[in-house]
Amino acid sequence: MKFSKSLLCLALALSLLAGCAGAFAEESGFPLVSEPITFTAFTAWVEHMRDPATNTMNVTYEEMTGVHIDWIQSQDYITDLNLMIAGEQDVDLWLIPFSTSQVLTMVDAGKLLPLNDLIDEYAPNLKAALEEHPEFREYLTAPDGNIYTFFTTDCGLHMPNRRKMFVKKDWLNAYRESVGDETAPNTVEEFEEMLVFFRDSDLNGNGAQDEIPLIGSTNVEDEPLYYLMNAFTQASDSFYHIEDGQIVFEANSDAWREGLKWIAHLNSEGLFYGEETYVQDRDQLRALVNVSDPANYAVAAIPTFWEGRFVDSSVLNWTDYEAILPLEDADGVRRAVANGTTSFTMQCAISSTCSDPVTAIRWLDWWVGEEGSFAQHWGMVEGEDYEYRDVPAINGTEPSVAALKDSYTSNFRFGENSVPKYDRESIRYAASLDETVFNTNNSYVLYVAGKAYQPYWVDTNIPLVTWSADTDLINSMNEYATLINDTVRMAYTEFILGLRDINNDSDWQAYLDELDAVGLDAYLELLTQYYAL
Template identity: 25%
Template sequence: MKKTKLIATLALAVSVLATGCGASGSSTGNSKAKGSNSSPGYGLTNVSFPLKSKVNLKFLTHSSALAPSDPNKKLIFQRFEKSTGVHIDWTNYTDDAFNDKRNLEIASGDLPDAIFDTNGLSDNDLLKYSSQGAIIPLDDLINKDMPNLKKILDANPKYKTMITAPDGHIYSLPWIEELGTGKDAIQALDDIPWINKKWLDKLGLPMPTTTDELEKDLLAFKNNAAKLGANVIPMSFMMNHQGEDPAMLLGAFGMGDNDDHYMVTNDKKVVYSTTQPGYKDGIKWLNKLQNEGLIDKEAFTQDWNTYVAKGSANRYGLYFTWDKANITGTSDSYVQLPPLKGPDGHINVPRSNGIGFERGRTVISSSNQNADLTAKWFDLCYVPVQSVQNNWGTYGDKSLQNIFKMTTEGNLKHLPLTGTAPVELRQKTSTGGPLAVLNSYYVHQTTKPDDAAWRLNILKTTYVPYMKATYNYPLVFMNSADQSQVTQLDTAVKTYTERMKAQWILKGGIDADWNSYLTKMDQSGVTKILAIKQKYIDSYFKAQK
């Protein structure tokens, strides 16, 4: 009884936060829908929830194949409909098919009222679709109909800057997930190296602290395969595959490398990691490991499922990924490898440009004749206790395992997920879309997910002390011309540098190729890219003063 009363109180609080006091919506008359994918205009004014009479809106979205094909089967959306009086007619595609379907639907001109989760519309897309009139500016709606989001933007002006296009308008609603900030953010290092501690102990080997020591340990794994009782693979990775790439190890030789290869020096200059002198030395060392038979033969071609299958069989001496639970499970057999000193004693952990932020998460189309109603509905997603659920999952579900328990104080406490893969459960129960989970919420509204808290602790104690980079590249919003040029040139530059990286590790030759490689990188456009990026980061730092 007490719990039911609490939920009713929360629902009322959400309604008041989103709309204030007022009528449940009066109508000035309907207008015909602009297409089969959008709703008629309901002519509602002075909207507050729940509406007196139920109405429908039509949204486009995507979800995991593990999730219900009808998003309305998710408890979160069932609660939304009950508390608002708005029924959402969803067009929902699986993640793998969504981008093509989304692009076709936009190109057709028969637009949905909104795209709830765009799967990351690029800046180019936002600028293109806004100039074509396919999506509408949201500035006035945010100020008038979205008090929860406005409060977040007012308190965190950096986020408002990030979603504001070069023309001064806002065309999309963001997804924000704060888990630490700066070097302490959970995205600071993607590719954590995990070493087989069980094998080290069995062979009486200490944890390596230098590149030479790691090489000796990998050789010991290879030469003692019979004793280790496994089909030993001393080191494995997925070449040029984000968190599964061995880029972190290159920090022992200089600046190191990261997923997109852009780094910022401590004097605020943008550089490309794979053109730095230390990078060449690191690649030569990896080639030496390759020549010694220490690298998985499939490391340059394997897909995720193959990588996981070998890891699940505990065949790796060393491998790389965001969270070891996804590859080798949660046992203590594998532990994080500490940062290593290189041949000259240099030690550095390369910092990624990752951030828990996506500016193009949600857009409202020009076919929407109920923009005020839609904005008020989306604003409910920014109520703290709602954002937390939309991001991770909910409580009180009688058909699925719950992510949370609702406390008597109205806070969401993460439940232990013993025997359950957190990612899979979140895919089944969370909704994504526009939301904001701020660091301040972990004090009163919710707790950190166990897996995130565990990873943050590893970063803080093992890697952050050795991150030498004060800055990483911020999420700037370029104008259309600059963005188009960077996108075009970056594709050519990244494709070439990553092909050469794989070739040099496999076959060697980086010393002989280095000068011609730098020339080709310049011809491919790396210097032009860096000039454009420097212009925007200079403006970014100037705005911070």
């Protein structure tokens, strides 16, 4: 098969797929059936697979396996899934991501097939992955001892920390030149100094003081507090982390208050546009940023996940911005809060009414192997979906792989959350180091920012998957989480905007009293029970 031979060549040349002889030997197992069969599969609609009948990955894999898929693509898969659970409609394959509660609900409804015995006999790639990562087996094992799903991982270095700070590169370089330090800013003092430079230097050259030093949006990814607060104390997405077997709440400490004092100061000095940040949505932020005339460009620094969140690539380039490092705290420590070093999601299950479970699990298992991982990143057909190049990859290896089609519009792959994926850095970062695609293929900018933040990851130690059959505990915990998080966010917004005085002890105590009143202690106790600490 052309696909396999090409991949083998890359493996031998680059050791991308070290130790994969067994995986390639499994090619003798194709097709999976002696006579073609059809499975029905429920999945979420994604723009990658606009037309299953002509989708290159779908057509190619059907030729390989002898298995035809009748796709049921849902525009609102959670609503439709709930209707299917409650009703009589069933499918052979559930090709969707699952939460633990969804798995338990579907097991109770008799919708899912236990996979334990099938894995041992017919899923060598999944079995090997569970042996390589025992924690994956723990994540997948339900309270009844059964495994019901495959999984998807994402090893992208950009994933663990979503709270980066991006600065317009030419303006950043101008600031660095002015202070004679090509690494600045490193501290809160230098960060503030940078914002002052942006505010006062007329960097767009239009003669007006209209530069916006720092701004975000109401989208939680664009919230600047997390990046800024980590220079004072750990600021996790849910405002807590696990340390030495205990829940540590973050948003009521003296260090948290000191961080708020500084952010409020930035706002009062016109260095952070807080009033705009807490009322505008992301579309409004993008409209503010994406200005083609340099004389009218105004925005210097934006906090978010990656450049594509705020850049319209038809107007600006992702590479116009640089992710600056996390700021040092008073002890010289930098923090980039991470929930684990790779993302893990339960993904894909076989229906209890599946017409051929053995073929179904073999159909799913190929995607967990190295060939399946390669295909999900680069496609199935060399010369059409991708090509090999004798140039370095973005991670420094050689040769490399170049995409020939647009992942979202070319209808050549399944897309996210359709089949299992065991992500591998060697395959993901085999992308050619080609400046001509830096602003059309996001692999490079994601890698650069993720690599810069990686040394400073601070793990929340919150398990990636937690099982609990205690629905009362989960419901109570979620209710308290909403109350606590809303209280924290409302208070820090008011403190930053000056609606409350962060320097006033009475105002600070009133906030602490509000946390107590909405049940902070009860919430922390429920978290302790949920994580079995």
